[in-house]
Amino acid sequence: MNKTVLTGIKPTGVAHIGNYFGAIRPAIELANATEGPSYLFLADYHSLTTVKDGASLCEYVKDVACTWLACGLDVKRSIFYRQSDVPGIFELAIILANYTAKGLLNRAHAYKSIVQDAIDRGVDPDHNVNVGLFYYPVLQAADILAFDVDLVPVGQDQKQHIEICADIAKSFNAIHGNVLRVPDVIIKKDVATLPGLDGRKMSKSYGNQIPLFCSESELKKYIKKIVTDSSLPTDPKSTDCLIFQIYKLFATESEVETMANRFKQGIGWGTVKEELFLVANRMISPMREKYEYYINNFEEVEKVLIEGAKKARQVSQKTLERVRKVIGAST
Ligand code: ADP
Ligand code: TRP
Secondary structure, three states, X not given: OOOOEEEEEOOOOOOEHHHHHHHHHHHHHHHHHOOOOEEEEEOOOHHHHOOOOHHHHHHHHHHHXXXXXXXXXXXXXXXXXXXXXXXXXXXXXXXXXXXXXHHHHHOOHHHHHHHHHHHHOOOOOOOOXXXXXXXXXXXXXXXXXXXXXXXXXXXXXXXXXXXXXXXXXXXXXXXXXXXXXXXXEEEOHHHOOOEOOOOOEOOHHXXXXXXXXXXXXXXXXXXXXXXXXXXXXXXXOOOOXXXXXXXXXXXXXXXXXXXXXXXXXXXXHHHHHHHHHHHHHXXXXXXXXXXHHHHHOHHHHHHHHHHHHHHHHHHHHHHHHHHHHHHOOOO
């Protein structure tokens, strides 16, 4: 494969296993598999819709950067940077806004759900909506279009944003010719949306997550909280449940097969949780060690981000030159 791959992660908190299986791991796999360039970045300006405290944003950026490196991001193959270090993205975003139908943004899920929530509560629909939230998909489109991207690996909830990006690129190209590359979305189907401890989508915003890098004892506690039914240990169990879904992500094929048989025969939820802890901790431990190393040696990470930003600025500058030329701006 010789495609350009890009994905971003919004630093709004500590990464959870849904982020890992739904976004981080597939993105790293795809980035490692392509012969083409790959861009993985921290979308820190996207976090501003919700994070207004500078110290917290710095912490989240640090945490997410260390997480990606600990999960195996190869900085020799991928360009890794902070969005806020690449001003060309923001210039492109303000240009693209003029090629974006307002109706397209009105239909964006994140915006729509906040408006609907306000309507349901009988308050002004604009209540709690800042323009940054409304404009969010345009900024995301600029993140992508600045780098002539073919493939954007994301979780299911981001699909609409990539479609909006493709629409914006097509609107621009319809007027100016083939200037922007139209990207495709890639979704890892088996973990398109991993449910959280309460069965809703695992999300930092619901507080129902299993963090990727917590201590062993915390991991055990989180696993204990996974909701199960009140069946007896001797009762056969359906594998169509959250705990089995999570187990499948961490275990080998033969372990999954064995566990499925034990479900059929009857197994106590306590035992399932212990087994889940063992396989989860087996996969997470080596990454956790690396994560701790990077957190304690963040100057190394900072260097990588600065180098990455330099390259990202060069590439985005080229796109901007093309764009500025066709729109008639100074070149
Ligand atoms: P959160 O909802 O926890 O705030 P983000 O919005 O920061 O997560 O998502 C970061 C990436 O992780 C996105 O590509 C998103 O699609 C993916 N992702 C988030 N939650 C899940 C989940 N529960 N299952 C699979 N992928 C997820
Ligand atoms: N909006 C994405 C999220 O919430 C993060 C993101 C920002 C992104 N820019 C991107 C993802 C560009 C893919 C491509 O997870």
